[in-house]
Amino acid sequence: MNRGQTEFREDLAVNVGVLKELMQHSDDLVFIDRELSSGEPIKIAYVHGLTDDRKLEYLLAKAKEFGDSDFPFGSDDRLSTAEQAADCLAAGQAVLLFSDPPGAAAIDVLGVQLRGVEEPSSESTVKGPRSGFTESLTNNLALVRYFCPSPQLKVEHRKIGRLSRTNIAVLSVAGVANPRILEELHRRLDEIMTDFLLGSTTIEEWIADNRGTMFPLLESTERPDRVVGALMDGRIAVIVQGTPFVVLLPFVFLQAFQVGEDYSWNYYIGSMLRLLRIFCGLIGMLLPAFYVATVTFHHELVPTALLQSIAAAKEPVPFPAVVESFAMMFAFEIMREAGVRMPKQIGQAVSIVGALILGQAAVEAGIVSPIMVIVAALTGICTFTLPPTAMNYALRLLQFGMTFLASILGYVGVVAGIVVLLTYLASLRSFGVPYLGPAAPFNALELTDVVIRRPATWNVKRPALFRAINPYRFRGGDK
Amino acid sequence: MRGAGRLARVLTALALLCSGCKGNLELNELHIVHSVGLDPGKNGGVKLYAEVAKLASGQQQPKGMQNRTFILTSEGSNLFEAARLMRVKSDRTLLWGQTTAIVISKDIALQGMERQIETFRRFRQFRNTTLVYMVDGSSAEVLKAEMPNASISAQALRGLAEGGESTALTDPTSLLDIYKDWNNGFRDIKIPSIKVLKDRNGGKGEKLLKAVGFFAFRGNRLAGFMPARVSKGYLRAADRLKGSSEKLACPGESGTSIAFENTKNDSRISVSVSDSGIPSVRIEVDADLNLVGATCEDVTVTPELIAGWEKRLNEEIAGQIEDFFSFSKRHKTDLLGIGERIHRKRPKQWKQMKDDWAEIYPTCRFSVIVHTRIDHTTFTV
Numbered sequence: 001m002n003r004g005q006t007e008f009r010e011d012l013a014v015n016v017g018v019l020k021e022l023m024q025h026s027d028d029l030v031f032i033d034r035e036l037s038s039g040e041p042i043k044i045a046y047v048h049g050l051t052d053d054r055k056l057e058y059l060l061a062k063a064k065e066f067g068d069s070d071f072p073f074g075s076d077d078r079l080s081t082a083e084q085a086a087d088c089l090a091a092g093q094a095v096l097l098f099s100d101p102p103g104a105a106a107i108d109v110l111g112v113q114l115r116g117v118e119e120p121s122s123e124s125t126v127k128g129p130r131s132g133f134t135e136s137l138t139n140n141l142a143l144v145r146y147f148c149p150s151p152q153l154k155v156e157h158r159k160i161g162r163l164s165r166t167n168i169a170v171l172s173v174a175g176v177a178n179p180r181i182l183e184e185l186h187r188r189l190d191e192i193m194t195d196f197l198l199g200s201t202t203i204e205e206w207i208a209d210n211r212g213t214m215f216p217l218l219e220s221t222e223r224p225d226r227v228v229g230a231l232m233d234g235r236i237a238v239i240v241q242g243t244p245f246v247v248l249l250p251f252v253f254l255q256a257f258q259v260g261e262d263y264s265w266n267y268y269i270g271s272m273l274r275l276l277r278i279f280c281g282l283i284g285m286l287l288p289a290f291y292v293a294t295v296t297f298h299h300e301l302v303p304t305a306l307l308q309s310i311a312a313a314k315e316p317v318p319f320p321a322v323v324e325s326f327a328m329m330f331a332f333e334i335m336r337e338a339g340v341r342m343p344k345q346i347g348q349a350v351s352i353v354g355a356l357i358l359g360q361a362a363v364e365a366g367i368v369s370p371i372m373v374i375v376a377a378l379t380g381i382c383t384f385t386l387p388p389t390a391m392n393y394a395l396r397l398l399q400f401g402m403t404f405l406a407s408i409l410g411y412v413g414v415v416a417g418i419v420v421l422l423t424y425l426a427s428l429r430s431f432g433v434p435y436l437g438p439a440a441p442f443n444a445l446e447l448t449d450v451v452i453r454r455p456a457t458w459n460v461k462r463p464a465l466f467r468a469i470n471p472y473r474f475r476g477g478d479k
Numbered sequence: 480m481r482g483a484g485r486l487a488r489v490l491t492a493l494a495l496l497c498s499g500c501k502g503n504l505e506l507n508e509l510h511i512v513h514s515v516g517l518d519p520g521k522n523g524g525v526k527l528y529a530e531v532a533k534l535a536s537g538q539q540q541p542k543g544m545q546n547r548t549f550i551l552t553s554e555g556s557n558l559f560e561a562a563r564l565m566r567v568k569s570d571r572t573l574l575w576g577q578t579t580a581i582v583i584s585k586d587i588a589l590q591g592m593e594r595q596i597e598t599f600r601r602f603r604q605f606r607n608t609t610l611v612y613m614v615d616g617s618s619a620e621v622l623k624a625e626m627p628n629a630s631i632s633a634q635a636l637r638g639l640a641e642g643g644e645s646t647a648l649t650d651p652t653s654l655l656d657i658y659k660d661w662n663n664g665f666r667d668i669k670i671p672s673i674k675v676l677k678d679r680n681g682g683k684g685e686k687l688l689k690a691v692g693f694f695a696f697r698g699n700r701l702a703g704f705m706p707a708r709v710s711k712g713y714l715r716a717a718d719r720l721k722g723s724s725e726k727l728a729c730p731g732e733s734g735t736s737i738a739f740e741n742t743k744n745d746s747r748i749s750v751s752v753s754d755s756g757i758p759s760v761r762i763e764v765d766a767d768l769n770l771v772g773a774t775c776e777d778v779t780v781t782p783e784l785i786a787g788w789e790k791r792l793n794e795e796i797a798g799q800i801e802d803f804f805s806f807s808k809r810h811k812t813d814l815l816g817i818g819e820r821i822h823r824k825r826p827k828q829w830k831q832m833k834d835d836w837a838e839i840y841p842t843c844r845f846s847v848i849v850h851t852r853i854d855h856t857t858f859t860v
Contacts, residue, residue: 296506299574304577307577311509311534
């Protein structure tokens with residue numbers, strides 16, 4: 001018995017009092033008297049609203065038919081202390097209190113109204129599976145098992161958060177995922193000291209290799225097919241109760257340009273889409289910087305006819321190109337954020353007003369040049385082609401830094417920014433995996449399946465990057 | 480190690496603060512120079528013209544290359560001084576790097592081109608691809624001329640240079656081409672000529688530009704002007720002709736002709752030196768042509784007739800090349816780089832010849848062999 005734990009007594013009233021004490025005399029804590037078939041009186045405790053009515057009614061109706069060890073629902077764990085019983089009550093289980101011998105048992109009657117399986121709005125696809133995770137850990141696990149009905153799929157449950165006691169599940173494929181990475185994950189999970197786990201991002205921040213970086217060192221997804229794909233690569237998934245976002249690890253930079261849909265199309269189309277996203281990522285990060293550098297430092301590099309058009313358009317604008325650029329980028333970010341937070345019904349109105357004010361009116365008033373509007377719009381649209389991960393936001397933040405450098409030193413500043421950025425990215429690790437892999441350290445064969453999409457028949461090996469212990473997906477003759 | 484990192488960061492920040500922003504210029508602080516003209520000035524100096532495009536005012540739609548232009552002028556003892564002094568007449572900094580064409584007056588060339596070309600070489604702003612033209616008269620006239628759909632004369636000059644591909648009357652020559660030939664000394668240089676014409680149809684005294692022929696140089700000195708036929712002969716011999724038109728008179732008729740489009744021209748030059756030290760140059764030309772028009776009274780195309788046309792075209796093309804050779808010998812200008820070919824093939828003999836090459840060149844024996852083929856007659860036999 002742990003110190004500070006309260007054992008159950010024979011007197012049910014005492015046990016009820018202890019539980020009430022532990023549950024802070026909450027008004028939604030309900031106790032119901034019943035008798036077992038042997039005539040022994042029991043108390044059934046549950047938290048009102050957290051239970052499934054049908055399961056609870058069934059439990060109450062059938063309670064008197066049960067023997068001491070005969071429980072109708074999944075959990076048959078005997079509880080030895082009142083603190084354990086309180087934890088179970090808070091987690092939505094019903095607790096049966098016995099007097100002879102003194103003890104308790106928890107029965108899973110959780111029934112919270114949650115949304116059903118829907119297509120994730122942040123990762124919608126044209127082709128491919130449309131199921132998305134929900135806030136229920138059980139449902140999410142079931143979805144993964146449905147997509148990957150393999151006995152080798154290993155699920156390890158844990159509770160994180162001193163107060164919240166949030167359930168999480170660590171998923172890996174035995175014989176594929178590297179046990180050292182799994183061990184390292186558990187070690188890092190052990191180190192989480194928070195009292196409350198608010199979604200998967202808190203976990204990401206606690207277990208990431210570098211907590212001070214704005215680049216995501218772990219991936220999060222709402223799609224079970226993506227989780228299964230990652231597990232098959234030898235990666236590990238962490239599902240957190242209460243969030244539809246599942247954490248995948250390790251994660252490398254170039255994966256930010258991949259979406260699951262790439263594998264739903266022919267490999268030519270998938271490759272083209274992947275290259276397009278990388279190109280758009282570069283434009284999204286660098287176009288305003290190149291524009292500012294070109295029109296303030298390197299006028300000679302622009303074709304004459306284009307420079308003449310840009311100069312004519314910029315003639316009435318009183319601000320330097322860098323101010324114009326920052327203003328437009330900032331305005332675009334405001335519009336984007338407003339669009340996300342705004343109720344959908346008035347979102348369209350915002351976009352119309354935004355387009356009018358930021359575009360036509362600003363140009364007519366001579367505040368910004370039409371070319372700058374084009375640059376800002378193209379940049380914004382390009383960033384929308386990337387999956388809406390933290391990488392997307394990081395690249396958008398980098399726009400500002402690169403533009404600032406461009407305004408000071410022109411192309412030299414942009415190139416210096418790129419060099420510093422690449423050096424920094426090369427220094428990052430995700431669970432020991434180099435963040436720029438397989439580009440640095442260079443592995444041409446693996447890079448072909450990151451930058452473009454290889455035909456499935458060529459993917460004999462799993463990515464060596466994730467250090468899977470079984471490197472082969474299939475070999476000749478295997479089925 | 481951490482201290483070194485901090486020091487590097489501080490030094491980088493200082494470098495940015497000290498050097499950054501100084502080289503930047505906003506576009507509305509600049510005048511974009513589109514073309515440059517060069518005339519002789521007083522006391523051996525130069526007069527410089529710069530064609531600058533006006534930009535549309537705030538409420539107007541940008542017109543791109545359809546804007547009107549104005550000309551800035553300045554004079555100095557040399558090109559650099561003239562360029563610097565031009566700034567005192569301009570409310571904005573001049574951006575020379577977008578210059579499309581440089582027009583040099585023939586009178587400047589008569590004073591010796593080396594100084595001017597050398598100065599242009601030292602101006603790092605100018606692109607190597609900047610076109611160079613020469614004009615018999617004032618270069619300012621060229622910059623002020625307006626083509627029907629190109630209000631910026633630099634655009635007209637670029638368009639005219641590209642037209643040489645189908646007319647064989649001009650050939651785009653860039654600053655880099657001139658630097659290259661000047662530095663290597665492999666051959667004498669030529670610069671395309673531009674003429675200012677009055678537009679007869681315009682009726683408002685508008686002036687048009689016409690690119691025709693080349694000015695040939697002998698070393699640093701202007702040797703002479705190559706008219707259309709000689710220019711065509713030169714381009715054929717130098718294997719630079721991409722397309723042209725040829726015509727033959729209809730036999731026994733006056734005022735009628737048979738026209739051909741020249742679609743391909745390949746030439747090969749071989750050089751030999753006799754024991755007596757007389758160089759012989761043999762040029763073989765393969766030309767493909769198509770019949771594009773015949774105004775003769777009776778044209779029934781037969782294989783015999785085609786063979787006859789081919790023979791006459793051989794003579795016509797050979798005549799063009801021979802005319803070029805006569806010009807070249809007369810002005811002692813080695814535009815084909817014959818001297819360099821001898822140098823590479825017979826280095827020992829070249830050593831004895833190179834000092835007197837200007838005198839030896841006119842004694843060269845030239846022979847021209849032309850193989851013409853008429854590919855299409857577009858007539859049903």
